[in-house]
Amino acid sequence: MTSRLNLKSLSGRIIWGAFAFVLLAIGAITAMWFAGAAQVREQIARVGQNFAGDGGQFTVQTLRVTGFPFAYEAELGNLALAGRDARGTWEWRADRARLTMSPWLGRNIVFDLSGNHRLRTRLGRLPLDLEIAAQKAPGEIQLGSAAAPALYKILPENIRAKELTTGAEMAADRASFQLFIYPPQERKTANNTQAAAGVLVELAGVGLPPAWAKFLGPKLAKLATEIQVLGDVPVPVDRRNIARFREAGGSVEVKSLALEWGPARIDGSGTLTLDAGLQPEASFAARMTGFEETADALVAAGLIRAQEAQGVKLLLSLMARRSDPGRGAEIRVPITIQDRTVYVGPARLARLPQIRW
DSSP states (O other): OHHHHHHHHHHHHHHHHHHHHHHHHHHHHHHHHHHHHHHHHHHHHHHHHHHHOTTOEEEEEEEEEEOTTTOEEEEEEEEEEEEEETTEEEEEEEEEEEEEEOSSSOSOEEEEOOEEEEEEEEETTEEEEEEEEEEEOEEEEEOOOSSSOEEEEEOOEEEEEEETTTOOEEEEEEEEEEEEEOOGGGGOOGGGOSEEEEEEEEEEEEEOOHHHHHHHOSEEEEEEEEEEEESSOOSSOSHHHHHHHHHTTOEEEEEEEEEEETTEEEEEEEEEEEOTTSOEEEEEEEEEEOHHHHHHHHHHTTSSOHHHHHHHHHHHHHHOBOSSTTSOOEEEEEEEEETTEEEETTEEEEEOOOOOO
16 A cells, blocks of 8 residues: 555656756747847848948837747838948838747748848939839848858749839849858969859849830840859958958859840850959850841831841851750850950941940
């Protein structure tokens, strides 16, 4: 009888001990989560202010952190980021933003920037005042390490943009932007031959302004490129940093460039550098298919005469070749930029405006 009582008492102590342990664990996890949530708020404010830079400002009207206990989900309402660079002031505003991260696994951040945005900045010496709306805009930040690059990615869909100064509008069905920042120790080699950053961009279903639509159609089916920056990235982009980038042997490698617009299909690759006046110099190898249909489309648009189109098609057909029996004829031509002049083969095509850094 006594042994049964002792066993029952021991079982009760074990149950109460386990219950107390569970309560302590829940209390510890709760305390850790709320402490982490406070750190998330502080980190958002710190990162925003770092982006704004000296003299800039980061403000959020509402900031709510939820997701207990498995995640931190930060919802930001009416946020604004403003700063100053070599060209003057800039400002970005958004209705909302959402960030999600795990308190227990890794340092990756998932975000959503769908909604309305306002961006005021400058492109060269031209002021830009953009209204941008995206129905969807998921993205991800993978924080880098000593052995792996950092990745910043956003995949917006149903994008609408309007430049308020000129009234120009553009739209796109979907887009993809990816930025890679490589660890410094991986690229400390002679002549800056290692990549400091990489960019992948793809646009699909781009609605063009009327001034462009008259050429080959109102919609750009595809524009995609892969770019690598060899040498330290010149940030902020001003004349002094651009000059340092050039003097250190920096260059931009266009690994691939693909364009599908109306009947035209163009792809190529090449290298972009800067001359002594900090103007672009480039050498590209391009391949084009659908050139006969492109010439006919330009005739239909009234941009060239039928007689001129026949001469162009005859000349291009003499240059064309078929690499695959199942594909149409293609043209391969070198495209170069030198002394602010674009050349297609030996022929001078256009004069570029001077870039004033």
